[in-house]
Structures are given as structure tokens and as C-alpha cells.
Amino acid sequence: EDKVVQSPLSLVVHEGDTVTLNCSYEVTNFRSLLWYKQEKKAPTFLFMLTSSGIEKKSGRLSSILDKKELFSILNITATQTGDSAVYLCAAQAISYDKVIFGPGTSLSVIP
Amino acid sequence: NAGVTQTPKFQVLKTGQSMTLQCAQDMNHNSMYWYRQDPGMGLRLIYYSASEGTTDKGEVPNGYNVSRLNKREFSLRLESAAPSQTSVYFCASARYTEAFFGQGTRLTVV
Numbered sequence: 001e002d003k004v005v006q007s008p009l010s011l012v013v014h015e016g017d018t019v020t021l022n023c024s025y026e027v028t029n030f031r032s033l034l035w036y037k038q039e040k041k042a043p044t045f046l047f048m049l050t051s052s053g054i055e056k057k058s059g060r061l062s063s064i065l066d067k068k069e070l071f072s073i074l075n076i077t078a079t080q081t082g083d084s085a086v087y088l089c090a091a092q093a094i095s096y097d098k099v100i101f102g103p104g105t106s107l108s109v110i111p
Numbered sequence: 112n113a114g115v116t117q118t119p120k121f122q123v124l125k126t127g128q129s130m131t132l133q134c135a136q137d138m139n140h141n142s143m144y145w146y147r148q149d150p151g152m153g154l155r156l157i158y159y160s161a162s163e164g165t166t167d168k169g170e171v172p173n174g175y176n177v178s179r180l181n182k183r184e185f186s187l188r189l190e191s192a193a194p195s196q197t198s199v200y201f202c203a204s205a206r207y208t209e210a211f212f213g214q215g216t217r218l219t220v221v
Contacts, residue, residue, distance in 0.1 A: 009151070034209050042201060042212035043154075088153060090210070098169075099144060099203070099210050103153035 002027045004091050004102035012108045017079050021105045023089030024071040031094040033065050033072045038086045038104070046074070046087075079109045113137050117202050117213035124192040124220045132187040132216050134202030142205045143185035144169075145177060147198040148215075154201065160185055192220045 007022045025033065032050045036043035047056045049065035049072060056063050060079075065072045076083055086104040093099075115136045124130055136143065141162045146154040146169075156169030160179040174196060176188045185204075189196060197220045203210040 006153075042214050045209045045211075048209050090154075092205070092210075098156070098159060099142075099205060100156060100170075101146070101154040103151065 002091070002093075002098065002100045004089055004100050006087075006089050006102035006105050008105060009103060010106040010108075012110060013079055015079060015081060015109055015111050017109075018075065018077045019079060019107065021074040021076075021087050021089075021107070022071065023073070023102055025089075025091040025100075025102075026070060027091040027093055027098070027100055029094040030067070030070075030091055032092045034090040034092060034099070035063055035072070035074050036088040036090065038088055039084075043088055076107075079107075081109050081111060083107060084109045115202055115204055115211050115213040117200075117216055119216060120214065122216060122218050124189075124218065126193060126220060128192050129188065129190050130192065131189075132200055132202070132218075133184070134186065134213060135184045136202075136204040136211070137183065138204060138206070138211065139182070140204035140206040140211075141182070142210075143179065144203045144205075144210065145175075145185070145187045146201045146203065147171065147196075148201060149198050157187065157200075192218075194220045196220050 035046040047063045052067040063074045090101045144159045145157040158177040163182045200216045202213040
């Protein structure tokens with residue numbers, strides 16, 4: 001059965017800390033790994049990863065995929081209170097007919 | 112650019128009532144999805160539709176039905192609402208890129 005697991009489920013850090021969020025997946029005919037940030041409303045897209053070992057960066061956020069070990073990490077450096085959110089990881093099948101989400105990591109950044 | 116539009120945004124139902132959540136996308140996407148989100152559970156897939164005319168069950172389909180009316184529209188129906196269906200519902204669509212989400216429907220069943 002397809003599944004996506006994230007860890008930790010919740011995390012509290014101080015501003016300026018660096019955090020690493022983990023995502024592992026088992027999805028038939030895997031194509032890509034997606035990261036989303038969810039604050040109060042709908043998830044907003046962060047990254048799509050399709051190739052192993054190639055880091056994607058956007059400001060203080062970066063992510064990498066390991067297709068051999070079936071996991072991905074999302075790093076956030078120099079965290080700010082605005083980074084407080086739930087970070088969702090999802091695995092997309094090659095036929096685009098399934099996008100399976102993990103439970104999310106709830107990140108709280110305190111001043 | 113409307114993207115994915117969901118209606119209604121909020122709804123309160125009594126146990127046993129029925130209702131349909133509407134979703135439409137204007138991005139010419141083939142795939143559409145319905146998720147529910149409960150605290151600590153992430154997004155759980157209820158049903159998905161890989162293309163017009165096809166629908167498939169996801170992780171938590173019980174108590175729901177769907178219709179892919181055309182390429183743009185994918186509706187979710189609760190025939191007899193139960194308190195366990197109190198949740199936030201998200202519709203999403205995708206083609207060759209990431210999934211795009213509607214703004215969600217907060218449903219309360221009392």
C-alpha cells in the first residue's frame with residue numbers, strides 16, 4: 001500500500017535555528033516528491049523533486065531527494081517566526097493519478 | 112487566473128443530511144482529487160479522477176461519492192452526513208506538475 005511518512009510530527013525551535021524535516025515514501029511507480037507549506041488555509045507549493053541528489057533551493061529553504069533510499073529532507077536555515085506552519089510532503093505517481101500526502105510536520109518558531 | 116475553485120467555504124449539516132461540494136479548475140488538468148484534513152492526520156485522499164469519465168477510491172472513500180462531470184469539474188457528495196465527516200475538505204488538480212489546491216471547505220456535522 002502506498003504511504004508517506006514524515007518526522008518529526010511536531011517541532012519547536014527558536015528563531016535563527018536550522019531545522020531538518022524528514023520524509024520517506026513507498027509509492028508504486030514513483031515519479032516525484034512534493035513539498036508544501038500550509039499555514040491557515042490551502043497548502044502552497046514549495047518544491048518538486050524528481051532526480052536524486054540534486055538540491056533545490058529557494059531562499060533559506062532547500063530540499064533534496066534520495067530515490068535509492070526513498071526519502072527526502074527539507075532544510076530551513078536561520079528560521080523566522082513566519083516559517084511557523086505545517087510542512088507537508090507528498091509522493092506523486094508516474095501516471096499523475098495519485099498524490100499521496102504524509103501527516104505533516106508542525107513547525108513552531110518562537111522568538 | 113482562478114485556479115481551483117471550491118464551494119461552499121463553510122457548511123454546517125445535521126446528521127443524516129446530504130450535500131455536494133463543488134470543485135472546478137480552469138487549468139486544463141487531467142487529474143483531480145478530493146482530500147480531507149483532520150488535526151494531526153495530514154491530507155487523506157478520499158477519491159481521485161485521473162481523467163474525465165474515470166474515478167477511483169483513495170484511502171478513505173467510505174461515506175462519499177464523486178462525479179467527474181467534465182474535465183473542469185469534480186464534485187464530492189455526502190449522501191448521509193455523519194459527525195465523523197466533520198473536517199476540512201480540499202479539492203486539487205494536477206497535470207504534469209505539482210497539485211494545485213482550492214481554498215478548502217470547512218464542514219461541520221452536528
